[in-house]
Every structure is written in structure tokens, then in C-alpha cells.
Amino acid sequence: xxxxxxxxxxxxxxxxxxxxxxxxxxxxxxxxxxxxxxxxxxxxxxxxxxxxxxxxxxxxxxxxxxxxxxxxxxxxxxxxxxxxxxxxxxxxxxxxxxxxxxxxxxxxxxxxxxxxxxxxxxxxxxxxxxxxxxxxxxxxxxxxxxxxxxxxxxxxxxxxxxxxxxxxxxxxxxxxxxxxx
Amino acid sequence: xxxxxxxxxxxxxxxxxxxxxxxxxxxxxxxxxxxxxxxxxxxxxxxxxxxxxxxxxxxxxxxxxxxxxxxxxxxxxxxxxxxxxxxxxxxxxxxxxxxxxxxxxxxxxxxxxxxxxxxxxxxxxxxxxxxxxxxxxxxxxxxxxxxxxxxxxxxxxxxxxxxxxxxxxxxxxxxxxxxxx
DNA sequence: TGCACATATATGTATAATCACATATAGGAG
DNA sequence: CTCCTATATGTGATTATACATATATGTGCA
Numbered sequence: 001x002x003x004x005x006x007x008x009x010x011x012x013x014x015x016x017x018x019x020x021x022x023x024x025x026x027x028x029x030x031x032x033x034x035x036x037x038x039x040x041x042x043x044x045x046x047x048x049x050x051x052x053x054x055x056x057x058x059x060x061x062x063x064x065x066x067x068x069x070x071x072x073x074x075x076x077x078x079x080x081x082x083x084x085x086x087x088x089x090x091x092x093x094x095x096x097x098x099x100x101x102x103x104x105x106x107x108x109x110x111x112x113x114x115x116x117x118x119x120x121x122x123x124x125x126x127x128x129x130x131x132x133x134x135x136x137x138x139x140x141x142x143x144x145x146x147x148x149x150x151x152x153x154x155x156x157x158x159x160x161x162x163x164x165x166x167x168x169x170x171x172x173x174x175x176x177x178x179x180x181x
Numbered sequence: 182x183x184x185x186x187x188x189x190x191x192x193x194x195x196x197x198x199x200x201x202x203x204x205x206x207x208x209x210x211x212x213x214x215x216x217x218x219x220x221x222x223x224x225x226x227x228x229x230x231x232x233x234x235x236x237x238x239x240x241x242x243x244x245x246x247x248x249x250x251x252x253x254x255x256x257x258x259x260x261x262x263x264x265x266x267x268x269x270x271x272x273x274x275x276x277x278x279x280x281x282x283x284x285x286x287x288x289x290x291x292x293x294x295x296x297x298x299x300x301x302x303x304x305x306x307x308x309x310x311x312x313x314x315x316x317x318x319x320x321x322x323x324x325x326x327x328x329x330x331x332x333x334x335x336x337x338x339x340x341x342x343x344x345x346x347x348x349x350x351x352x353x354x355x356x357x358x359x360x361x362x
Numbered sequence: 363t364g365c366a367c368a369t370a371t372a373t374g375t376a377t378a379a380t381c382a383c384a385t386a387t388a389g390g391a392g
Numbered sequence: 393c394t395c396c397t398a399t400a401t402g403t404g405a406t407t408a409t410a411c412a413t414a415t416a417t418g419t420g421c422a
Contacts, residue, residue, distance in 0.1 A: 001380095001408065002277040009284040019370050029283055032276035036410060041372060043408095064370040064416065083288045086299055087278040090307075092379095095213035095272035096183040098340070100264050102210055103190040104333040107264045118267055151362060152285040159279070159351045166347050170340045181332065182378065182410095200400055220379055222402060243387055245400040273409090 003035055003043050004052075008071060008079040011053060013146060015070040018044055027133055028153060031160030032091070044069050052078055101174075109178060116178075120171045123164055130161045184216055184224050185233075189252060189260040192234060194325060196251040199225055208314055209334060212341030213272070225250050233259055282355075290359060297359075301352045304345055311342045 010016065010024050018041045025035060035043075044067075047053045052075030058066045071079070097119050104112045134157050141150040191197065191205050199222045206215060216224075225248075228234045233256030239247045252260070278300050285293045315338050322331040 002275070002280055003408085005277075006280055009280070009287075012284070012287065017370075018372095029280065032274050032279040034273060037370095038372075038411085039409065045372095060370090063368095063418080066370070079284075080287065083281050083284055084292050087281055087296055089277050090303065091274060091276035091278065092215060093213050093272060093274050094183070094215075096186075096270050097268040097272065098213040098337055099183055099187055099190070099210065100268055102333055102337045103193070103260075103264055103330075105327075105330040106190075106193065107261065111265050115268060122271065146286075148286040149284075151358065152283055155351075155355050155358070156279055156283045159348070162347055162351065163344060166343055167340070170336075170343065174336050177332065177336070184378080198400075199402095200398095217380060218400095219381085219402070224378090241400090243399090245386065245402095247400070 002033070002082075003039065004047060005079060005082045006033055006035075007040065007043060007047065008052060008075055008082075011069060011071040012076065012079060013144060013149075015068050017066045017068055019066075021069075029156065031130070031163070032156070047075065051075075109181070113175060113178060116171055116175050120168060120175075123168045123171065127161065127164050127168070130157060130164065133157055134161065183214070183263075184220065185228060186260060186263045187214055187216075188221065188224060188228065189233060189256055189263075192250060192252040193257065193260060194327060194330075196249050198247045198249055200247075202250075209338065212311070212344070213337070228256065232256075290362070294356060294359060297352055297356050301349060301356075304349045304352065308342065308345050308349065311338060311345065314338055315342065 006025070006029065007021060010021055016024070018037065021044075022035070022037050022040055025033065025040075044053065044055070048055055048069070052072060053069045054072055055067055055069050058068055060066065097115065100115055101112070134154070137153055137157060138150065141147060141153065146153070187206070187210065188202060191202055197205065199218065202225075203216070203218050203221055206221075225234065225236075229236055229250070233253060234250045235253055236248050236250050239249055241247060278296065281296055282293065315335070318334055318338060319331065322328060322334065327334070
């Protein structure tokens with residue numbers, strides 16, 4: 001699985017806690033990868049057992065102690081190995097909404113239209129989030145010294161945005177088509 | 182999970198074996214849902230335990246006996262319930278290729294370009310498959326008496342096609358961008 | 363005053379999905 | 393004559409994911 005590699009990748013930007021990594025996921029790669037916090041914690045521990053990361057605890061006065069993970073040399077080597085290996089695996093997608101549309105002829109047209117409206121609204125919100133991420137990306141790259149990364153991060157975010165917009169356009173077209181039927 | 186409901190949905194078109202259901206997945210909803218054959222067999226058995234489907238065995242002379250599953254009344258009811266319930270769950274996507282692009286600044290430009298070329302080729306092939314599915318869909322609907330389903334099946338296939346084409350366009354644009362850098 | 367939310371960690375359990383293998387036959391390519 | 397594909401079924405082991413829950417505190421809001 002690639003969650004390990006996703007975590008190694010983010011840690012190559014600098015040490016971080018599980019909580020921070022979860023936010024890093026949400027603010028950038030949400031479109032093509034996501035993970036539960038509990039899974040991130042477990043995976044970090046397993047990376048530590050494999051010697052790919054190290055962990056140190058930073059005690060704080062008011063908040064729970066932070067477990068800060070850092071990439072080791074062998075973790076970096078593993079990341080490089082994985083990045084350079086050709087990507088054979090095709091993306092897996094599981095979209096329960098589209099499943100409902102697929103079998104849409106079985107239920108009343110009004111219900112389908114309602115589903116489509118809900119989905120459209122969810123897309124609208126997600127697009128707004130992505131536009132924010134896109135807008136702040138140059139600043140974040142400057143601040144974190146990720147200059148060389150900028151074109152890559154931007155490219156993936158833009159693909160996410162475009163995909164969502166295509167979905168939304170499809171939604172509108174299909175609503176019109178259904179209404180005509 | 183929705184694999185159960187995907188199977189119930191396909192069985193609403195008529196009785197089928199696990200093997201046939203796998204092919205039904207591949208020939209239509211591959212874009213937004215996929216499942217391993219072994220998982221399909223297990224899920225069918227669990228649907229049977231829940232009384233949502235029944236199974237009868239048809240013996241064949243040369244080949245293994247076919248286990249033919251049919252929707253029961255309560256299976257149909259469950260399918261209808263699920264279809265009409267609003268879809269809150271957002272789609273999960275896991276795209277290891279995009280993960281590699283995201284961290285692309287860490288590896289040589291030539292390697293990334295090679296990854297992009299491979300991905301583009303995979304997209305090209307997948308698009309061809311989808312165009313075939315789209316072309317044969319009207320015929321399949323006629324043959325199986327799924328007239329009312331046609332606009333829904335076509336709509337999801339077209340969304341799949343458009344998404345793939347958007348990905349491919351992005352691929353070409355990003356290759357050009359990288360070459361300029 | 364009370365409640366929700368953000369910070370930060372994690373375990374425990376159930377379910378889902380993948381991977382490797384096992385079985386058996388038939389037909390076509392090389 | 394071997395290898396591959398298609399038909400058709402599964403089991404066993406392992407991994408991955410989701411969901412619920414627990415701990416502890418600060419901040420802001422109504």
C-alpha cells in the first residue's frame with residue numbers, strides 16, 4: 001500500500017506529528033488519497049518498527065505531548081526507490097453516489113434529482129476548498145522552502161479542481177436530461 | 182459498504198453467477214467501483230446468509246457447476262431502501278500515480294516524464310475500452326430489456342470517459358510544462 | 363454556565379479488500 | 393507440447409480501512 005509512502009513523502013518535507021500529517025493530507029492530496037487519523041498513527045508506528053522513521057516526544061504544558069516523526073536515511077532511500085519505480089497499479093475509486101445513479105431507473109425520478117442536487121452542492125463546496133488550497137499553495141511553498149516542489153503540487157491540485165468541475169458540469173447536464181425525459 | 186448493494190443492483194437485472202457479476206462490473210462500473218472475484222464470492226454468500234439472495238446450482242458437463250444467485254423480495258426491498266437514502270459518503274480515491282507526481286520534485290525529471298508517458302498510455306487504452314462499452318450499451322440494453330436503464334447507464338459511462346479524457350489532457354499539458362522547466 | 367471545537371494522542375473491534383494459492387476443463391497460439 | 397486465456401469455484405492469510413471510544417485541556421461562543 002502507498003499510505004506508507006505518502007507519509008514518508010510528507011516527512012521528507014520535514015518532521016511532523018500524526019495530527020499534522022492528517023492535515024497535510026487534507027490540505028493537498030485529499031483528491032487522490034485520504035486516510036483515517038487512527039490509521040496514520042498505526043502506520044507511523046509500523047514505519048518506526050521498520051526503521052524508516054524515528055520518533056521523539058515533545059512535552060507541552062497545556063496540550064498533549066507531541067510525537068514528532070522524522071525520516072531516517074533508510075526511510076529516504078525507500079521513498080526514492082518507490083518514487084522511481086513505475087506505477088503499474090491503476091487507481092481504485094469507490095463512488096457510492098455513482099452506483100446509485102447507475103441503478104437510478106429503479107427509483108422515482110424526483111429522488112434521483114434530489115441526489116444529484118446534494119452531490120452538486122457537495123462538489124461546489126469541495127471546489128471552493130480546492131481553490132483555497134490552490135491560492136495558498138505558492139505562499140506555503142515559499143514559507144516551507146519547497147520551491148522546487150511547487151509545479152508538482154500545483155499540477156495535482158489543478159487536476160483535482162478540473163475533475164471536480166467536470167463532475168459538476170456532468171451533474172448539471174444530467175439534471176437537464178432527466179427533466180426532459 | 183456498497184459492494185453488497187452493487188451486487189444487489191446487478192442481480193435486479195436478473196439472476197447471475199459470481200463470475201458473471203465480475204464481468205458486469207468490468208463492463209460498466211469499473212470507473213467508480215471494482216471488486217476482486219474472491220470478494221464477490223464471499224459477499225454473495227453473506228447476502229445469502231442475510232436472506233437477500235437465493236442460490237441454485239446448475240451442473241455443467243465440462244465446466245465447474247454454476248452457482249446462480251437471484252434477488253429475493255427482501256433483497257429487492259433492501260436495494261430500494263439503499264438507493265433512495267441520500268448518499269452522504271464521499272467517494273474514496275486512491276491514486277498511487279498521482280502520489281508519485283505530487284512528490285515528483287524529489288526524483289529526476291526524466292523519470293517523471295517516463296511515469297507520465299506510461300500513465301498516458303494506460304489512459305489511452307482505458308478510454309478505448311470505455312468507448313467500446315459506450316458503443317455497445319444501447320444494444321445490451323435492448324437485448325436485456327433494460328430500456329428504462331439506458332440513460333442512467335450511459336450517463337455514468339460518459340462521465341467515466343470524460344474524466345479519463347480530462348486526465349489525459351492534463352498529462353499532455355504537464356509533460357509540456359515539465360519540458361519547459 | 364455549558365457546549366462545541368481544536369489540539370493531540372491512541373486502542374479495540376469489525377469489516378472489507380487483497381494476495382496467493384488450489385481445483386478442473388477446454389481451446390487456441392506459438 | 394507448452395503456455396495462456398477463459399470458464400467457474402473457492403479457502404486461508406494478511407493487510408487495510410472504518411468506526412467507536414478514551415484521555416486531557418484551552419479557547420471561543422451563546
